[in-house]
Structure formats: structure tokens, C-alpha cells
Amino acid sequence: xxxxxxxxxxxxxxxxxxxxxxxxxxxxxxxxxxxxxxxxxxxxxxxxxxxxxxxxxxxxxxxxxxxxxxxxxxxxxxxxxxxxxxxxxxxxxxxxxxxxxxxxxxxxxxxxxxxxxxxxxxxxxxxxxxxxxxxxxxxxxxxxxxxxxxxxxxxxxxxxxxxxxxxxxxxxxxxxxxxxxxxxxxxxxxxxxxxxxxxxxxxxxxxxxxxxxx
Amino acid sequence: xxxxxxxxxxxxxxxxxxxxxxxxxxxxxxxxxxxxxxxxxxxxxxxxxxxxxxxxxxxxxxxxxxxxxxxxxxxxxxxxxxxxxxxxxxxxxxxxxxxxxxxxxxxxxxxxxxxxxxxxxxxxxxxxxxxxxxxxxxxxxxxxxxxxxxxxxxxxxxxxxxxxxxxxxxxxxxxxxxxxxxxxxxxxxxxxxxxxxxxxxxxxxxxxxxxxxx
Numbered sequence: 451x452x453x454x455x456x457x458x459x460x461x462x463x464x465x466x467x468x469x470x471x472x473x474x475x476x477x478x479x480x481x482x483x484x485x486x487x488x489x490x491x492x493x494x495x496x497x498x499x500x501x502x503x504x505x506x507x508x509x510x511x512x513x514x515x516x517x518x519x520x521x522x523x524x525x526x527x528x529x530x531x532x533x534x535x536x537x538x539x540x541x542x543x544x545x546x547x548x549x550x551x552x553x554x555x556x557x558x559x560x561x562x563x564x565x566x567x568x569x570x571x572x573x574x575x576x577x578x579x580x581x582x583x584x585x586x587x588x589x590x591x592x593x594x595x596x597x598x599x600x601x602x603x604x605x606x607x608x609x610x611x612x613x614x615x616x617x618x619x620x621x622x623x624x625x626x627x628x629x630x631x632x633x634x635x636x637x638x639x640x641x642x643x644x645x646x647x648x649x650x651x652x653x654x655x656x657x658x659x660x661x662x663x664x
Numbered sequence: 665x666x667x668x669x670x671x672x673x674x675x676x677x678x679x680x681x682x683x684x685x686x687x688x689x690x691x692x693x694x695x696x697x698x699x700x701x702x703x704x705x706x707x708x709x710x711x712x713x714x715x716x717x718x719x720x721x722x723x724x725x726x727x728x729x730x731x732x733x734x735x736x737x738x739x740x741x742x743x744x745x746x747x748x749x750x751x752x753x754x755x756x757x758x759x760x761x762x763x764x765x766x767x768x769x770x771x772x773x774x775x776x777x778x779x780x781x782x783x784x785x786x787x788x789x790x791x792x793x794x795x796x797x798x799x800x801x802x803x804x805x806x807x808x809x810x811x812x813x814x815x816x817x818x819x820x821x822x823x824x825x826x827x828x829x830x831x832x833x834x835x836x837x838x839x840x841x842x843x844x845x846x847x848x849x850x851x852x853x854x855x856x857x858x859x860x861x862x863x864x865x866x867x868x869x870x871x872x873x874x875x876x877x878x
Contacts, residue, residue, distance in 0.1 A: 500809030519759035545733035595714030
């Protein structure tokens with residue numbers, strides 16, 4: 451299998467964690483999001499992923515995009531080391547937590563949006579930073595409250611083993627910290643993140659441990 | 665079961681379609697996103713959904729938020745009239761299409777983001793419209809290309825019956841049309857939308873047919 455990835459992409463990072471948790475080896479094909487106006491926007495890459503985004507994933511003859519769809523596919527196709535709970539309500543809860551990050555936080559704060567604010571709308575760096583903080587802080591507060599209310603117990607987002615929700619949480623925390631946000635204000639998030647990043651699967655997926663790291 | 669909904673919310677509209685497709689009756693609890701500074705932000709609603717967003721869904725003793733998590737839960741808990749394909753690759757494809765809408769288009773163009781652009785960043789109505797068009801058009805083009813490449817045949821996003829992807833497509837098209845976008849430029853999207861909106865389940869879920877419609 452192949453993963454089209456960029457070391458700092460939160461969405462690619464999610465998939466790298468899941469592949470590692472399941473012990474699946476893959477070829478990492480780097481797609482540089484900044485070089486040459488963005489390799490992800492070039493014709494050759496759009497033939498793989500018409501959205502012009504990373505990650506893209508190839509398994510057998512199939513090409514799949516969208517990180518959450520890839521995570522769900524990995525769980526169905528490679529059930530070893532499950533990353534979803536066994537019960538329907540548990541799965542619903544995990545999907546809810548994952549989507550809070552994947553729909554409410556990440557899309558408004560990713561590279562293409564921040565770039566558009568500065569380049570196309572002419573916002574200042576300060577306004578961009580305020581935008582980032584606004585959506586991130588609101589999102590982390592909501593996630594913290596959901597976790598506090600819904601916690602199934604255990605060291606992770608839901609129970610005693612990492613799930614798709616943890617695959618989303620860790621890259622979001624990394625992104626926040628890189629942007630100067632202190633996550634100590636969110637004790638459940640901080641505790642779960644600490645439990646995750648101690649695991650080899652998460653370490654190996656970290657941006658700094660990727661072949662294309664700078 | 666109860667659905668906290670707003671007639672024009674795309675995310676609530678997705679869930680209404682799925683409930684109708686499965687023939688599940690529910691109590692609609694309107695949450696007015698504009699009145700009183702937004703009922704979704706009030707303490708009493710945040711006790712139900714800490715994110716302060718619609719929809720929220722209650723079934724038995726469980727409260728669940730995030731439209732895609734609710735759709736997946738409905739499919740697992742109420743398998744009648746499936747809204748997901750029977751095969752893993754088909755399910756992956758449907759999730760990919762749904763996430764293109766739910767992660768790449770809707771979050772940057774929803775009410776709270778458009779409001780922030782105008783109220784907090786002081787953008788003009790023209791700049792807001794240009795922002796909306798930019799993300800919508802890019803997203804619809806990507807979706808059209810994914811559909812053209814991946815189409816499993818049949819009248820809908822994937823095959824001969826509506827899936828979670830169609831539950832997301834129709835509200836996004838409604839939102840686009842309400843904002844003056846002509847979807848004729850996207851023939852696969854236009855054709856699939858036409859097939860969907862002819863079905864009673866989609867008609868009953870339409871914003872204009874909700875108890876809180878204005």
C-alpha cells in the first residue's frame with residue numbers, strides 16, 4: 451500500500467498513526483504542500499486525488515482519499531488491533547469525537563484556508579493568528595467538554611486502547627502546540643495526548659520522524 | 665427519538681433525510697440559529713451539545729452530535745433501508761464522498777464562519793460572497809471529478825439507492841442554490857440531486873417543509 455503524505459499534514463498524520471497501530475507497512479510518497487506552488491495542486495497529483503489534498507491512499511487497485519474514510523476502511527479491511535469499539539454506541543461516540551476535530555476544527559484552520567486569508571483577503575498576520583486561535587480554542591473547549599461528559603473511562607478518548615478519535619486528537623494537538631497554544635487548559639485532552647504519544651505507533655507517525663521532515 | 669434541528673441547517677437536513685429514508689419517526693425540536701444571539705449557544709442547549717451546533721440527536725438515553733456520526737449510528741442501529749453499500753470498498757467510497765462535503769466544503773462556508781468574516785474581521789458582503797464562491801466552487805469541482813471517476817453506476821452517488829453521500833449532497837446543493845450558484849456546470853451532481861429530490865424522503869426533509877420554516 452501507498453500513502454501520499456506530507457510530514458506536517460494533520461490529515462496524513464492521522465492515517466500514519468492508524469497504519470502503524472495496525473502494523474501495516476506502506477510506501478510513503480511525499481507531496482510537498484509548499485514547494486512549486488504546492489505539489490498537491492499539480493495535474494499529476496490531481497489525477498490521483500481530484501481534490502488536490504493529502505492524504506491519498508492506494509491499496510490493491512483502489513485509490514481512496516479523505517482521512518476519515520481511509521481510517522474506517524483500514525478498520526474494515528484490516529481488523530487486527532481494532533481502532534473502533536466493538537459496540538454501536540461506542541463507535542458512534544468515537545465518530546462524534548473524530549468529527550468534532552475533522553469537521554469543526556481542522557477545516558477552518560488548515561494551510562489552504564490560512565493562506566487564503568492572507569494572500570487573497572489581505573489580512574494581517576495578527577488577524578490570521580486571531581482567526582486560528584478563535585476556531586481552535588472554541589473547538590478544543592467543545593472537545594474537552596464532550597470528553598468530560600462522555601468519557602468511557604480508560605486512558606484514551608474512548609476506553610483503554612486508541613481509536614480513530616485518538617488518531618485525530620494527536621495531530622490536532624501537535625498543530626495547536628506548533629501554533630503556540632498551551633493545551634494544559636484542557637486536562638482531558640492533555641492527559642489523552644500524553645498517553646498516546648508515549649506509544650511507538652504514534653512516535654513513528656510524528657511529523658519529525660517522516661522521510662520528508664525538514 | 666428526538667432531533668434538535670434548524671430548518672436551514674445543512675447538517676440537520678442530512679439527518680432528516682436519513683431518518684425519513686429509514687422510515688423512523690422523530691420529534692423535531694427547533695433550535696433557532698439566529699434568534700436571541702443564537703439559541704444553539706445558550707447554556708441550556710450547550711448542556712445537550714457542548715459544541716453549540718445543530719443537529720443533536722437523542723435515542724433512548726443517548727445523546728449524539730455530529731451529523732456524520734449520527735448517520736453512521738442510524739445505519740448500524742436501524743439497518744432497514746440501508747444507506748451504506750454492502751461491501752467495504754463501496755462503503756469507503758461513500759464515506760469519501762460524504763467527507764468531501766462534510767470536511768472540505770461545508771465547514772468553511774457555514775453560518776458561524778460567514779458571520780465571523782463580516783462581524784469580527786470586518787469583511788464586506790462582496791468579500792464574503794467571494795469567499796463562499798471560492799470554497800464552494802473548488803469543492804463542487806472536486807466532488808464532480810470524484811463522482812465522474814468513481815461512479816459505481818446507478819442514479820445516486822454510489823449505486824441505485826441513496827446512501828450517506830446523497831444525504832450530504834442534497835443539502836449542499838440546496839445551500840449552493842440559495843447562494844445563487846448554478847449547479848448545471850456539474851452534470852453528475854445535478855443529475856444525482858434531481859434523482860434524490862424526487863423522492864418523498866428527501867421532500868419531507870426539505871427546509872421549506874419543516875415546522876420551523878420561515
